[in-house]
Amino acid sequence: MKYLFELGHQPHISIEEILTSLEMEGVPLTWHNRDGNFLSVESDKAIDGTTLMQKLGGTLAVFEHIDRQDKKIEDCIVQTLESDSSHKKIFCLRGKDRKIGISIKKALKSNGYPARFIEYKNTATIFHNKLVENAGYFFVKDGEVFVCRGIQPLEQFAHKDSDKPGFDRYSGMLPPKLARMMINLAGVATPATLLDPFCGSGVLLMEALDLGYHIIGSDISDRAVEDSRKNIQWRKGEHESLRNLSSEIFCEDVQKLSRKIEPDSIDLITCEPYMGKPLRGGEDVSFLKRQAQELATLYLTAFDEFSKMLVPGGVVVFIIPKFHIRERWTTIPIVDDILSKGFELWEFENDKSLVYQRSGQHIAREIFRFVKN
Numbered sequence: 001m002k003y004l005f006e007l008g009h010q011p012h013i014s015i016e017e018i019l020t021s022l023e024m025e026g027v028p029l030t031w032h033n034r035d036g037n038f039l040s041v042e043s044d045k046a047i048d049g050t051t052l053m054q055k056l057g058g059t060l061a062v063f064e065h066i067d068r069q070d071k072k073i074e075d076c077i078v079q080t081l082e083s084d085s086s087h088k089k090i091f092c093l094r095g096k097d098r099k100i101g102i103s104i105k106k107a108l109k110s111n112g113y114p115a116r117f118i119e120y121k122n123t124a125t126i127f128h129n130k131l132v133e134n135a136g137y138f139f140v141k142d143g144e145v146f147v148c149r150g151i152q153p154l155e156q157f158a159h160k161d162s163d164k165p166g167f168d169r170y171s172g173m174l175p176p177k178l179a180r181m182m183i184n185l186a187g188v189a190t191p192a193t194l195l196d197p198f199c200g201s202g203v204l205l206m207e208a209l210d211l212g213y214h215i216i217g218s219d220i221s222d223r224a225v226e227d228s229r230k231n232i233q234w235r236k237g238e239h240e241s242l243r244n245l246s247s248e249i250f251c252e253d254v255q256k257l258s259r260k261i262e263p264d265s266i267d268l269i270t271c272e273p274y275m276g277k278p279l280r281g282g283e284d285v286s287f288l289k290r291q292a293q294e295l296a297t298l299y300l301t302a303f304d305e306f307s308k309m310l311v312p313g314g315v316v317v318f319i320i321p322k323f324h325i326r327e328r329w330t331t332i333p334i335v336d337d338i339l340s341k342g343f344e345l346w347e348f349e350n351d352k353s354l355v356y357q358r359s360g361q362h363i364a365r366e367i368f369r370f371v372k373n
Contacts, residue, residue, distance in 0.1 A: 002065035003047055004139070004146050005039040007058065008177065010356055013367070014058035015039050016348045017181045021055060022047070024189055038141070049149025050132075055211065056152070057180030060123070063139050063146030074100060076145050077138055078107045084135055089115045092131050095140035126151055165234050166201050166227025174272045178356060178365075179204040182270050183211060185348075185369060186315045191245075192267035195309065197254045197302065198274060202228030205249070206235050208270070209242055216266070217249040218257060225251045255301045258308040268315045269306055272365065273299060275321040279362040288323050288330040295321070296334050300341070307342050307372060316343070316370040321363050335368065343370040 007014040015034060022029065022041070032041040049062040068076045073096065081089045081104075089108050093101045101117040108115035118129055126148070131137040137148035157176050183194070183204070190212035196204045199217030205228060208215050217228050228249045236242045252260050254273075276291045299320065306316055323330040339345060346369040348354060357364035 001044070001046060002040065002042050002144075003049070003149075004063040004065070004141065005041070006060040006063070007037050007039060008060055008152075010058060010178075010181075011037055011039075012350065013178075013181055013185075013354045013356060014056075016350070016354060017056060017058050017184045019349055020187045021052065021184050024187055025052070047149075051150075053150030053152060055184065057177040057184065057207070060152050061148055062150045064149045066145045066147055068145055073140060073143075073145055074103050074107065077104050078111075080138075080145075080147060081108060081136065082111065082113070086134060087113065089113045089136070090118065090129055090131065090134060091116075091136035091138060092118045092120050092125060092129070093138045093140070094120045100140075123151060123154060127155070160206055160235070164201070164206070164231045166230035168201055168223060168227060173200065174203050176203055176207060179270075179272075180207040180211070182272075182317045182319075182367065183208050183213070183268075185354075185367070186268045186270055186317045188268045188315055193246075193265065195261070195266045195269045196271045197257055197269065197305075198271045199228050199249065200224050200272075202231040202249070204270060204272070205247070206231055209235055209245055209247065210239075212245065214246040215248075216261065217247075218252045218254070218260070220251065220253050222251055225249055254305060255298070257302075257305045261309045263308055264311050266309045266314060267311055268317070269310065270317045272319045273302065275319070275363065275365075276323075279323060279325065281325060281362055283325055285325070285328070285330070288325060292323070292330055292332045296332050296337075299332070300334055300337055303338050303341050303343070310372045312372060314372045315346070316372075318368050318370065319365045320368060322366055324362050324364065338370060342373045344373060345369070346371045 005018055018039060027043050027045050027047055030042050032039060053062055066076060066080055081091055098119055105115045105117040118125060126132060126137050132148050132151050135147055139146045161176050192213055194208045194213040195216045197218050199205055199219045201224060202217060205215045205217045219225050232247050276295055320332050354367040355364050
């Protein structure tokens with residue numbers, strides 16, 4: 001069986017998240033290949049696109065291949081639509097001009113079905129017309145026909161991002177989709193206990209809770225802890241199924257965290273740590289080097305604490321920032337020091353780390369994955 005994943009704006013991270021998640025679900029791939037903003041995969045095991053898209057953070061949609069059996073594209077789609085139990089046929093077609101869509105609509109009507117052809121504009125088109133639920137969203141790529149089996153729940157992400165009660169506009173905030181990708185990159189199945197020792201307002205904790213993890217959050221800021229508690233309580237209030245998952249959030253310096261958490265009790269640690277003072281672009285190299293050294297000290301002390309709390313084989317997905325000023329990068333080269341503390345680097349499929357950067361920003365997030373020996 002062949003599937004096509006439409007990747008998000010950080011496609012290299014999206015691919016790693018997909019591959020890790022499919023491995024966790026026990027879906028062995030016989031082949032996969034990236035073509036621009038799409039990932040094609042083949043597997044002998046079926047992929048539940050609806051369930052998978054409720055889990056992923058960096059994928060826009062997943063499509064299942066339809067065997068044309070030498071039929072014309074129009075005939076293939078007509079046959080697929082007619083096999084559905086619904087009498088009225090509402091469909092959308094990407095990858096071909098509207099003449100093909102009109103031709104399909106005429107064929108359906110001539111066969112006795114009320115039909116409506118919707119031109120693709122954006123994902124809102126798909127949501128509002130319930131085209132995924134009714135198997136009416138088709139995509140033609142390189143002459144192959146695919147039907148959509150799952151789409152990113154954009155409204156859910158937007159709701160958590162804009163409607164949560166605890167929010168600090170002046171502190172840095174991890175994007176919710178990146179938070180979810182980082183959790184999935186850990187490759188740790190639920191139920192398990194996740195710790196975010198730099199929890200801020202609880203963005204990552206909310207994503208972990210939604211995915212089915214027991215959560216522990218801590219931060220050095222009383223305001224951040226208060227915001228996190230509000231947001232987790234709000235999330236549990238909205239979804240009764242989340243109330244059975246344990247949650248604990250408290251104020252503590254990450255450098256002293258092991259005095260609050262039992263040894264060998266944490267399955268995974270996923271976080272965006274404190275990444276220094278916000279940059280405006282005019283900083284000199286000496287400032288950046290000094291800040292990098294201060295952050296290196298903080299991070300290495302944190303990993304001393306992590307090694308005490310993690311179970312053997314526990315995973316850390318950790319961001320190490322790097323700073324871009326005047327066409328130069330200032331990095332924090334601490335990976336070897338982390339490994340010397342009893343960790344192994346768990347490399348991704350295509351690289352040792354994954355870089356997340358938005359255009360125009362002076363900071364990049366470099367994502368690493370470590371495993372405790």
